[in-house]
Amino acid sequence: MNDLVxxxxxxxxxxxxxxxxxxxxxxxxxxxxxxxxxEKFNSIVSSPEVAVASKVxxxxxxxxxxxxxxxxxxIKLLAEKRRLTLLPFIAKELNSQIAKMNNSYVxxxxxxxxxxNDYVSSIEEQFSKKFDVKLSLSQNVCDYDGIxxxxxxxxxxxxxxxxxxxxxLIDHILKAV
Numbered sequence: 001m002n003d004l005v006x007x008x009x010x011x012x013x014x015x016x017x018x019x020x021x022x023x024x025x026x027x028x029x030x031x032x033x034x035x036x037x038x039e040k041f042n043s044i045v046s047s048p049e050v051a052v053a054s055k056v057x058x059x060x061x062x063x064x065x066x067x068x069x070x071x072x073x074x075i076k077l078l079a080e081k082r083r084l085t086l087l088p089f090i091a092k093e094l095n096s097q098i099a100k101m102n103n104s105y106v107x108x109x110x111x112x113x114x115x116x117n118d119y120v121s122s123i124e125e126q127f128s129k130k131f132d133v134k135l136s137l138s139q140n141v142c143d144y145d146g147i148x149x150x151x152x153x154x155x156x157x158x159x160x161x162x163x164x165x166x167x168x169l170i171d172h173i174l175k176a177v
Contacts (some may be wrong), residue, residue: 003089003093006092006093009074009078010090023098026091026094028063029071029087030095032059032062032075032091033090041058045059046084046085055084056079059084080169095136100153103134104133105153106136107137107138108150108151109138109139109140109142111148111150115139120137123137123149131156145162146159146162146163147159147160
């Protein structure tokens with residue numbers, strides 16, 4: 001639900017603005033959204049006992065030169081509608097919109113062992129050619145038995161699992177018998 005509301009706010013922020021203004025707002029929103037990791041900050045922003053003007057001043061004080069008009073008016077609007085807690089969702093969605101505008105995406109490679117940088121670079125290069133985008137991949141070593149590439153902005157997830165291969169091989173052998 002929060003993502004849907006955030007998309008509408010981001011659409012309003014992006015509409016009619018150039019990419020430099022959008023990037024500047026995005027950088028400031030990223031700083032503000034990082035403050036939501038603090039429990040005290042969350043309690044202040046969501047508290048009904050704290051005045052709306054005080055919440056706005058607190059949020060705006062987190063970034064330098066936030067009184068550029070766009071961001072301060074945006075934060076005042078969110079505070080008026082009691083939606084300041086949507087700021088992290090809005091920042092995330094704005095980052096994704098900027099990635100779409102710049103045709104550059106970030107993905108994650110999940111494996112159970114560390115891959116060489118050359119191998120990750122070759123995967124990056126192949127997917128960049130395939131989807132005609134700028135792609136940056138990072139590695140996540142976890143307990144996934146195989147390899148999985150997840151590019152969230154493009155909605156692409158490609159995986160190769162040893163378990164799935166084994167079950168498909170068994171099914172194929174059983175059908176042949």
